Amino acid sequence: MYKVIDFSLEETLECGQCFRFEKLEDNKYLVVANSKVIIIKQEGNELIFENIEDEKDEKVWKNYFDLDRDYKKIKDELSSTDKVLTDAINYKPGIRLLKQDVWECLISFIISQNKQIPHIKQVIKNISEAFGTNIGTYNDKVYYSFPTIEQLSKATEDQIRACKAGFRAPYIIDACAKINSGQIDIYNLESMETIKAKEELLKIKGVGNKISDCVALFSLSKHEVFPTDVWIKRVMEYFYMKEEAELKDIQKFAREQFGDYAGFAQQYLFYYARDKKIGKK
DNA sequence: GACCAGGGTAACT
DNA sequence: AGTTACCATGGT
Numbered sequence: 001m002y003k004v005i006d007f008s009l010e011e012t013l014e015c016g017q018c019f020r021f022e023k024l025e026d027n028k029y030l031v032v033a034n035s036k037v038i039i040i041k042q043e044g045n046e047l048i049f050e051n052i053e054d055e056k057d058e059k060v061w062k063n064y065f066d067l068d069r070d071y072k073k074i075k076d077e078l079s080s081t082d083k084v085l086t087d088a089i090n091y092k093p094g095i096r097l098l099k100q101d102v103w104e105c106l107i108s109f110i111i112s113q114n115k116q117i118p119h120i121k122q123v124i125k126n127i128s129e130a131f132g133t134n135i136g137t138y139n140d141k142v143y144y145s146f147p148t149i150e151q152l153s154k155a156t157e158d159q160i161r162a163c164k165a166g167f168r169a170p171y172i173i174d175a176c177a178k179i180n181s182g183q184i185d186i187y188n189l190e191s192m193e194t195i196k197a198k199e200e201l202l203k204i205k206g207v208g209n210k211i212s213d214c215v216a217l218f219s220l221s222k223h224e225v226f227p228t229d230v231w232i233k234r235v236m237e238y239f240y241m242k243e244e245a246e247l248k249d250i251q252k253f254a255r256e257q258f259g260d261y262a263g264f265a266q267q268y269l270f271y272y273a274r275d276k277k278i279g280k281k
Numbered sequence: 282g283a284c285c286a287g288g289g290t291a292a293c294t
Numbered sequence: 295a296g297t298t299a300c301c302a303t304g305g306t
Contacts, residue, residue: 016287113288119304120287166302171289208289229287270287 002047002062006071008094009042015095015271017218019108019121020128020146030138032128033100034060035145037136066096074264081257084239085265088272095267098218102186103179104146105219106201109211110171119164126163131155153180171206178204194222209247223263226254234279235269 013021013029020032028041038061039050047067052058062068075093079086107127112120124146131147131154147155153176160169178184184204189197197220201212213227226232228250236250237243240257258265272278 109287112286114286114301115288115303116286116305122304161302164303167289167300168302206289210288214287227287230285231287274287 001049002067004042004045004047004067006075006094007042007045007047007065007067007096008092009040009047011092011094011271012065012096012098015092015267016117016274017267018098018100019117019124030143032135032143032145033064033104035133035135037138037143039138064099066099069096071096074261078258078261078265078268081259081265085258085268088265088268091275092268092271095271097223097264097267099221100219101146102189102215102219103149106186106204106207106211106215107146107152107172107175109214109218110175110204110206111165111168112214113168113206113211123164127152127160127165130159130163149176149180152176168206171204174205175207190220194220194225197222217263217266224255224260226251226258226262226266228254228266229270231270231273231278232266235273238279 009027009029010023013031018033022030024030024039025041027043028039031038031040036057038052040061041048041050047065049058049061052061075089079089108120108124111123115123128144128146131151132144133147133151135143135145137143152172155173155176157169157173160172165172179186184200186200189200192200194216197216198212201207201215202209210227210229213225216222216225217227228236228247233245233247233250236254237245240253241250245253254262254265
């Protein structure tokens, strides 16, 4: 059990950064990550892990939920920049940026392109069931870990297509080939400069600016990047640019406006825009 | 049935 | 170097 502040389990899981969770009840979730299934619930400012084994495990999940970071400081600093962002922060003040595994995060966001979140979750589940490891049962349902690099590298393009990945299947094959061969060392990216890490990720087919930004933010702790998807584009044009803007101009603006915490700002704005359907018609 | 989704590639000017 | 069709699949 932990005391948590500036944290909402629901907001953190539902804000679109991760895909392997199920809502069991209000403020109670099943999460699949770190090759484990955990049941976690929040009661006020208490966070309760129902099936955690030892202290080492606790550390892993504390790290996963980014519980040691001072979010009040981040939110205060971001709130001082402008009113729009203040509104977005106050709308979902309990969001935290998860620390996700870089391999799973990369493949997940390759799958995400041009897809809605429920579909993304389904395809990742299909792939895990097809190639991952049985990691336990809950409510008579069997859960599978996200496949390792080795496991997924055994898959054929047709098998991945069968998981409903569609045209993204060859991209996943390419990622497996480049990573399993050692050509790209994704577990070394965190120690690199953001630009260098992105360069490496961009070598993979189907990985462009947005997906590499998501990996950088959600698993490499590169908190200054500003992943710009359709929703972020809309919210930025609607509130800040006041006209249609190009990707590079939006990202440049965001870095100047939000500074080194641009990635956090992005996540508050994303949830806000998507929930309120900002700029959509 | 048209349109869109946490985009990116390749084939065009 | 800048635009544009197209890529599978499911929801609205």
